Amino acid sequence: xxxxxxxxxxxxxxxxxxxxxxxxxxxxxxxxxxxxxxxxxxxxxxxxxxxxxxxxxxxxxxxxxxxxxxxxxxxxxxxxxxxxxxxxxxxxxxxxxxxxxxxxxxxxxxxxxxxxxxxxxxxxxxxxxxxxxxxxxxxxxxxxxxxxxxxxxxxxxxxxxxxxxxxxxxxxxxxxxxxxxxxxxxxxxxxxxxxxxxxxxxxxxxxxxxxxxxxxxxxxxxxxxxxxxxxxxxxxxxxxxxxxxxxxxxxxxxxxxxxxxxxxxxxxxxxxxxxxxxxxxxxxxxxxxxxxxx
Amino acid sequence: xxxxxxxxxxxxxxxxxxxxxxxxxxxxxxxxxxxxxxxxxxxxxxxxxxxxxxxxxxxxxxxxxxxxxxxxxxxxxxxxxxxxxxxxxxxxxxxxxxxxxxxxxxxxxxxxxxxxxxxxxxxxxxxxxxxxxxxxxxxxxxxxxxxxxxxxxxxxxxxxxxxxxxxxxxxxxxxxxxxxxxxxxxxxxxxxxxxxxxxxxxxxxxxxxxxxxxxxxxxxxxxxxxxxxxxxxxxxxxxxxxxxxxxxxxxxxxxxxxxxxxxxxxxxxxxxxxxxxxxxxxxxxxxxxxxxxxxxxxxxxxxxxxxxxxxxxxxxxxxxxxxxxxxxxxxxxxxxxxxxxxxxxxxxxxxxxxx
Numbered sequence: 001x002x003x004x005x006x007x008x009x010x011x012x013x014x015x016x017x018x019x020x021x022x023x024x025x026x027x028x029x030x031x032x033x034x035x036x037x038x039x040x041x042x043x044x045x046x047x048x049x050x051x052x053x054x055x056x057x058x059x060x061x062x063x064x065x066x067x068x069x070x071x072x073x074x075x076x077x078x079x080x081x082x083x084x085x086x087x088x089x090x091x092x093x094x095x096x097x098x099x100x101x102x103x104x105x106x107x108x109x110x111x112x113x114x115x116x117x118x119x120x121x122x123x124x125x126x127x128x129x130x131x132x133x134x135x136x137x138x139x140x141x142x143x144x145x146x147x148x149x150x151x152x153x154x155x156x157x158x159x160x161x162x163x164x165x166x167x168x169x170x171x172x173x174x175x176x177x178x179x180x181x182x183x184x185x186x187x188x189x190x191x192x193x194x195x196x197x198x199x200x201x202x203x204x205x206x207x208x209x210x211x212x213x214x215x216x217x218x219x220x221x222x223x224x225x226x227x228x229x230x231x232x233x234x235x236x237x238x239x240x241x242x243x244x245x246x247x248x249x250x251x252x253x254x255x256x257x258x259x260x261x262x263x264x265x266x267x268x269x270x271x272x273x274x275x276x277x278x279x280x281x282x283x284x285x286x287x288x289x290x291x292x293x294x
Numbered sequence: 295x296x297x298x299x300x301x302x303x304x305x306x307x308x309x310x311x312x313x314x315x316x317x318x319x320x321x322x323x324x325x326x327x328x329x330x331x332x333x334x335x336x337x338x339x340x341x342x343x344x345x346x347x348x349x350x351x352x353x354x355x356x357x358x359x360x361x362x363x364x365x366x367x368x369x370x371x372x373x374x375x376x377x378x379x380x381x382x383x384x385x386x387x388x389x390x391x392x393x394x395x396x397x398x399x400x401x402x403x404x405x406x407x408x409x410x411x412x413x414x415x416x417x418x419x420x421x422x423x424x425x426x427x428x429x430x431x432x433x434x435x436x437x438x439x440x441x442x443x444x445x446x447x448x449x450x451x452x453x454x455x456x457x458x459x460x461x462x463x464x465x466x467x468x469x470x471x472x473x474x475x476x477x478x479x480x481x482x483x484x485x486x487x488x489x490x491x492x493x494x495x496x497x498x499x500x501x502x503x504x505x506x507x508x509x510x511x512x513x514x515x516x517x518x519x520x521x522x523x524x525x526x527x528x529x530x531x532x533x534x535x536x537x538x539x540x541x542x543x544x545x546x547x548x549x550x551x552x553x554x555x556x557x558x559x560x561x562x563x564x565x566x567x568x569x570x571x572x573x574x575x576x577x578x579x580x581x582x583x584x585x586x587x588x589x590x591x592x593x594x595x596x597x598x599x600x601x602x603x604x605x606x607x608x609x610x611x612x613x614x615x616x617x618x619x620x621x622x623x624x625x626x627x628x629x630x631x632x633x634x635x636x637x638x639x640x641x642x643x644x645x646x647x648x649x
Contacts, residue, residue, distance in 0.1 A: 036572075082619055085627035093362065094626035097579040098619055100572050105615035112612060226430070226568060233427050262456070268438040271431035278424055279416045 005137055006259045007252065012143035012212065014251020015150030019205040020228030021235070021243035022157065023198030029174040029238035030194045031087060036099040037078065038202060039225015040106035043218060045071045045203030046121065046210040047114055053122045060124035067203045075199025076192050078102055083195075084188065103222075110218035118217050121210040142211045149208065153201065154244050161240065166193060174238070227254075230274050236287025245285055308502050311587045312495065318594070319491045326487075335601055340555040342597050343490025344370075344548040347497045349577035349589040351544030354501050356575070357584030358510065359537040360517030361418070362426035365433030366545050367570035369406040371561055373546025374553035375440055375472070377402035378481040381554065382471055383447065385482055395484040399493075399550050406546025409436075410539040418534040425538075433571055440561035445472040477560035478553075485554040493551060494590075497544050501586060504540060513537045580621060 020042060027035045045067045052063035082102050086095040127141030161167035172180040173190045181187050209224055210216055227250060235246025250270060257269035277284070322339065325331045348366060355363045377398040388394040409432075417428045444455040448468030455461040459470050472478055504510050512533045515523040524530055553559050563569060577596060581588030599617075603610035624630050 082623070085623055085629060088628050089626040090628075091579075091583055091626065093356070093575075093579050093583060094622060097576055098622045098626075100576060101615055101619040101622060104611070105619065108612040108615055112609070222569075226434075230427070230431070262442070264442045265438060265456075268435045271434045271438075274431050275428055278420075278428060282420045282424055 002259075006255050008139055008143060008147075010252035010255035011248060012146045012251070013255055014231075014248035015146045016205055016209050016212070016224070016247075017228045017231045017250050018150055018244045018247025019153060019201050019208070020224060021232040021247045022153070022240065023201050023205075024229050024232040025235075025237055025240060025243040026170075026194050027198050028232070030170060031083070031095075031191050032092065033083065033087070033095045034099065034229070035083075035195075035198070036096065036225070037102040037106060038198065039221035039223075039228070040103045040110075041071055041074060041078075041199050041202040041221070042206040042209065042224065043110060043216075043221030044074060044106055045206035046216055046220065047110060048203070049124060049207055049210075050119065050121055050216060053124060060122075060126075063124065064204070064207055067207065068200045071199040071203035071206075072196045075195040075202075078199075079192055079195040084191070087191075107218045107222075114218065116218065118215050121214040121216050123211070123214070124207060125211045142208070146208045146212065149204065150244075150247075153204070154240075157197075157240060166190070170194060227270065230270065233284055234274060234277060236284030239284070239286045239288070242284055242286035249285075304506055307587075308498075308506075311498060311502070311590065314587065315491065315494055315498065315590065319487075322487070335598070338597060338601060339487045340485050340490050341552060342594065343485075343487065343494055344552040344555075345574070345577065345597055346494050346590050346593045347548040347551070348545055348574045349581065349593040350494075350497050350501055350586055351541045351548070352574050353578045353581075353584065353586055353589045354504070354537055354541040354544070356578050357582075357586075358505055358517065359513055359534060359541075361534070361538070362575075363429045363538075363541070364426045364568070364571050364575070365413075365429030365431070365436075366541075366574050367566045367568070368429065368433030368436040369409060369542040369545035370549035370552065370570070371433070371436050371440060371566035372409050373402035373406040373549025374559060374566070375478065375549075375561070376405040377546075377550040378478045378553040378559050379445070379471060381482055381484070382478060382480065391482065391484050394482070395489070395554065398484075398554070399547060402550035402553075403543040403546045406549065407539045407543030410542025411535060413542075414535045414538045418538060419531055430568065430571070433566070433568060437561050437563070437566050440472075440477070440566070441475050443472055444470065444474050446470045475560065477558060479558050481553055481556065481559055483554060483557065485551045490551050493547060497547065498586065498590075500540065500544065504537075505586075509533060509536060576618070580618075580625070 020038065023038050023041075024035065027033065027038070048067040048070045049060075049063045052058045052066050053060060058066070082098050083095055086098055089095060125142050125145050127145060129141055130139040130144060131137075161170060169180070169185045169190045170193070172183065172185055173187055177187055180190075205224075206221070210220070228247065231246040231250040232243050233246070234250060235242030235244065253273055254266050254270050258266045261269060281287075322331070326336060326339075348370060352363060352366050355361055355366075380401050381394055381398045384394055384397075388397070413428060413432050414425075417425050442456050444457070444459050444462055446453045446455075446459070446462040446464045446468050448465040450465060453462040453464060453468070459473055462468070462470065464470070505514075512523070512528045513536070515526075515528060516530055516533060520530065552565075573596075577593040578589050580596065581590070581592030600610055600614055603613060
């Protein structure tokens with residue numbers, strides 16, 4: 001039974017990684033940039049929920065909605081102020097480094113407003129644990145909600161991209177920016193929309209992450225952010241189903257590594273598997289092989 | 295001055311870089327000996343040397359080879375721990391600090407260089423951002439391993455463990471050398487500012503000479519057009535590996551300087567983690583990708599800036615972040631570049647009219 005409960009823990013952690021990885025992979029697919037500030041948007045989202053629940057006494061659902069709206073606006077502002085001027089810069093490294101600057105900025109704002117102390121995150125997802133197999137196997141309410149919301153988000157996002165006009169525009173921009181512009185697609189608007197969706201997902205991921213591990217510091221988002229980036233690479237960066245599969249696999253590997261091999265070596269195992277995958281299949285599990293033209 | 299003009303531009307550029315480091319060293323020495331430097335700033339001088347070497351060596355990878363490395367702190371970590379391990383073991387065997395330090399430097403550089411080759415062989419055959427991701431993973435793995443590694447020594451030889459210090463089963467005369475998360479305590483403090491500056495010169499000499507050699511031109515041709523370089527018969531993997539392993543070995547040298555300045559060497563996220571790698575990359579990009587002198591200047595300014603802003607207390611890192619983003623936008627945004635050029639052209643015209 002412990003194997004199955006580890007598996008469920010892994011899937012639950014992996015679902016959080018998958019939701020964060022979606023933000024990375026969508027932004028990479030469209031703007032061809034690694035948004036290193038993504039992990040810090042998660043942290044900001046969690047702080048907003050905490051303030052709304054413990055500070056203003058709002059019901060959890062309203063708090064989560066506020067956090068999603070706040071992060072969406074934050075994502076659009078970051079994109080238009082810090083990233084858009086640099087998207088056509090001579091070196092693609094410039095925008096990456098600016099993202100690191102934004103990450104510093106968000107961490108230090110949180111540090112000033114909320115302080116460096118660890119804050120315990122309020123219990124916003126109060127759902128009783130599921131008990132299966134005669135009480136031998138329990139799924140916590142948080143794990144259940146996390147897995148369900150990840151599946152819902154995946155389905156909704158896939159539908160949005162393939163059925164709606166804005167989603168089609170995203171695909172077009174990721175395929176060929178210049179051609180998309182000639183077809184009358186608002187490229188800047190589409191990129192802003194991508195950032196908005198990614199940041200909204202980051203807010204949800206922040207709530208799920210902090211419900212599972214209820215502590216919050218200004219650096220909470222950094223490590224899950226890197227791991228989710230690894231998950232996105234794992235599944236093939238730029239691919240949405242890839243982010244889902246990569247996230248789940250990463251979560252399962254991490255939990256199993258902690259349980260069966262060594263709890264302190266978990267990070268080394270995760271990154272070791274990443275290196276192995278990249279050596280065997282450099283584009284990731286679902287990545288497309290692009291032929292180089294001379 | 296006539297001689298200066300006769301020299302070609304390359305030699306003059308290199309001389310300016312060397313001269314700049316030398317003048318800065320003299321100025322700092324005079325300030326320190328006249329007591330005008332706070333103790334905090336004095337404590338920063340040796341790490342500053344390590345950071346400059348890191349920035350220059352990373353620029354070799356990012357600017358000259360054109361590959362992104364996000365795990366440079368990992369190579370620094372390898373250099374730091376192997377050399378500190380060596381120095382601590384040899385404190386009694388080799389009593390002369392200079393000889394011991396020299397050997398530690400060689401060992402640290404060799405260990406980091408070998409790691410660079412091991413990471414590079416599979417990855418540098420691929421194209422794209424893979425080196426960035428794999429080096430990121432490498433840095434995290436090294437940091438993780440250093441946090442669980444226990445090594446002790448007694449009369450029966452060395453003992454290894456990955457669980458805790460007691461599992462080493464040391465005899466009574468034994469001592470713990472690497473103590474897991476507590477790291478290495480009591481490394482001899484052999485690094486001084488002067489030694490650091492000498493090593494900066496050595497690094498600059500190696501990197502600048504490599505860039506302007508036949509190999510360096512081959513490396514840059516790979517950066518500019520991989521297919522064209524391959525078609526004129528340049529062995530791509532060999533030259534990529536050469537640049538990357540030299541860069542890794544120099545990061546190891548920086549690690550040696552860093553380790554021999556600390557009484558207590560620990561592999562924490564803040565000194566050997568991902569953030570440190572990013573910090574070095576920031577030096578390189580802000581100083582100008584491919585511009586070695588720029589890396590030196592950026593490393594100096596960005597290391598000293600938080601200290602100079604200390605008076606602003608809580609707001610200093612916030613202001614640092616804002617200044618940082620603004621500098622990036624000003625340096626790299628196509629619109630800002632166009633505006634600067636327009637302004638510079640106006641200034642020039644204005645001057646001509648005055649004449």
